[in-house]
Amino acid sequence: MHAKVIREGIHWMGAVDWDRRWFDALVPTPQGTSYNAWLVEGTQKTVLLDTVDDSMAGDLMAQLADVPRVDFVVAHHAEQDHSGALPKVLERYPEAIVLCTSKAVGYLQDLLPLSAARLRAVGDNETLDLGGRTLQFLHLPWVHWPETMATYLVEDRVLFSCDLFGAHLASAGLFASRDEILEPAKRYYAEIMMPFRALVSKHIERLASLPIDVICPSHGPAHDDTLFIRSAWQQWAAGAPVSKVVVPYVSMHGSTRRMVDHLVGALSARGVPAEPLNLLVNDLGAVAMALVDPATVVFATPVVLNGLHPLVQSAAFVAGVLKPKARFAATISSYSWGGKIDEQVRALLGGLKAEFLPPVTCKGAPKDADFAALDALAETIVAKHREAGL
Numbered sequence: 001m002h003a004k005v006i007r008e009g010i011h012w013m014g015a016v017d018w019d020r021r022w023f024d025a026l027v028p029t030p031q032g033t034s035y036n037a038w039l040v041e042g043t044q045k046t047v048l049l050d051t052v053d054d055s056m057a058g059d060l061m062a063q064l065a066d067v068p069r070v071d072f073v074v075a076h077h078a079e080q081d082h083s084g085a086l087p088k089v090l091e092r093y094p095e096a097i098v099l100c101t102s103k104a105v106g107y108l109q110d111l112l113p114l115s116a117a118r119l120r121a122v123g124d125n126e127t128l129d130l131g132g133r134t135l136q137f138l139h140l141p142w143v144h145w146p147e148t149m150a151t152y153l154v155e156d157r158v159l160f161s162c163d164l165f166g167a168h169l170a171s172a173g174l175f176a177s178r179d180e181i182l183e184p185a186k187r188y189y190a191e192i193m194m195p196f197r198a199l200v201s202k203h204i205e206r207l208a209s210l211p212i213d214v215i216c217p218s219h220g221p222a223h224d225d226t227l228f229i230r231s232a233w234q235q236w237a238a239g240a241p242v243s244k245v246v247v248p249y250v251s252m253h254g255s256t257r258r259m260v261d262h263l264v265g266a267l268s269a270r271g272v273p274a275e276p277l278n279l280l281v282n283d284l285g286a287v288a289m290a291l292v293d294p295a296t297v298v299f300a301t302p303v304v305l306n307g308l309h310p311l312v313q314s315a316a317f318v319a320g321v322l323k324p325k326a327r328f329a330a331t332i333s334s335y336s337w338g339g340k341i342d343e344q345v346r347a348l349l350g351g352l353k354a355e356f357l358p359p360v361t362c363k364g365a366p367k368d369a370d371f372a373a374l375d376a377l378a379e380t381i382v383a384k385h386r387e388a389g390l
Contacts, residue, residue, distance in 0.1 A: 003063045004174045006214060006222065007156055009041040009133070013063035015056035018170045023081075027191045028285040031184055032170030035081055036218050038160055039067065040153060042130025048096075049074040049151055049160045050218055054084030061088060069093065072128070074135075075100040076162035077148045078107035082218055087112055099128070101139055103147035127154075138207075140164060142199045144192050150207075157213040163192065164203065165229050167220030176221035178228055183289075184220065185229065189236050190288035194322045201238035204230060241295040241325045243390040245274040245381060248287055248316075249300035250309040255334035255365045260300045262371050263332065266378035272385060279311040287315050291324040295390050296381050297354075299345050303335035308344055316348040323351045328384050330357040330377060336364065357381065 004012040014036040023029050035052035037060055048070050052060045064070070070093040075083055078100070086108070090096055100108065102121040108114050122128075124139035134154040141148060143164050151160040167184040169176070193200050207230070215223040215230075223229045245267055251257035260276050267274040277290055291297060297319060301312035308316070319326075329349060333341040342359040360377055362370035 003039070006038075006158065006174070006216065010153070010156060010158065011039045012174060012216070012222070013037050013039055013060060014050075015052045015059035016170050016172070017053070017056060020170075023168060027168070028283040029168040030283075030285070031168060033168040033219050034170055034221075036216065036220075036222075038216055039064075039070075040130065040133065040135070042133040044129070044131030045071040047072045047074060047128075047130060047135065048089065049216075050076055050082050050162075051085035051089055053081045054088075057085035057088050060085050061092065064089070064092065070096045072096060073098050074137075074151055074160075075104055075108060076150060076160070076218065077145060078104045078111055079145065080111060082162075083108060083112060087114065090114070090118055099137070101141075101147045101149050103141075104149075107145075107147055122149075124149075140203045142196045143203055144196055152210060152212075157211050158216060159207065159210065159212045159214070159226075160216045162218050164200070164217065165215050165223060165233060166217035169220040171221050174222055175224050178225060181221060181223070181229070182232065185232065186236060186292060187285050187289045188219070189233060190292050190322070191285050193237070194288065194292065194324060197237040197323075197325070201234060204234045204237065236292050239293075241327060241390065242293045243272055243385045244294040245272060245296040245298060246277055246290045246294045247274060247298045247300055248277045248279055248282075248290075248312065250279050250302065250311050251300075252302045252304075252309070255362070256300050256302050256332070259332050259334065259360070259362065259366050259370065259374060262366070263298065263300075263374045263378060266375050267381065270378055270382045272378075272382055279309075279315055284314060284318050287318055288322055291319055291322060291326065294326060295385055295388065296328040296330070296357075297324075297326045298330045298332060298377075300332045301341060303333055303338070303341060306338055306340075308341060313344075313348065316345050320349045320351045323353075326352065326354050327388060328357055328381065329354040330359060330381075332360040332374065332377070334362050334364070334366070355384070357384070 038049040169184040264274040
């Protein structure tokens, strides 16, 4: 990749990873990703903001070939997808000093072979004069690690936002349209930021006081439609849940699927949209994204050896640790000889502050009484949403 011009003296010089399909051996990245580094030149000093994953350090070093001097490297976040190439950059520029939060000083030394003499902590709101350009450092803890920060380029009104407003999306272009960015941005928020949504919202509110023309995140395209992306993230983080039900499910022999179909139909007939999410064809990233907005989540599973189907177990675990804003939860299941499904799901959803509604369990194929119980569950969900003002 070649460097791309944001404005005169401000360049993207990162790496686009078109083929990456898993991030941290955990997060699906079906559209690849990018590792964004940004070069800012003043009349007196030159700064590189972030580096790239070490697997693609060659791309960054090639783009830096014609840059004679880097005075500072800003490390917004210590995780290796941001900092992996940092040792190589410091080797090329022996005078460069790394600027980061005080907590990042320790993390960077834990993760990389870096000398403490090359690291300098900067305070929240501290500024750095580059000559005609001023950097302002903004501490944003827990977005999504405790040491994260962003940098604001005052005169150009550019925010280098670290993981905030990011997306796992490989793209040849510098900026993305609304249609192109919305889904990967929501997936990124859901997979990574949702457990910290209260702090994310607080930090977005803080940034609202800054005039921002361009947002340059650490992953995915930059944003020149800044109000759109900030509003979308704030809605995901702080907006009220919507009157909707998501139903992650697996069906082995059709019984659970029949129950799911009946519940979805019963809810729709009562004016509440419902989304069945077949876990055989939807990855955990899709589950996370589906959990961002709905007021109710219903897990549906066959009983496997007295327990949950493993895919449902994974989905319930993810919901428990991501802590979405859902206010109600329930289970439906089909069994042959036993299994305490509702208790197991409740244990996995320990982090979810939701009211648990009565479960629906059937033995074998669902019968009239089971369908009646699903109708009753639909009635309960509708009433709960109405009582909550949704």
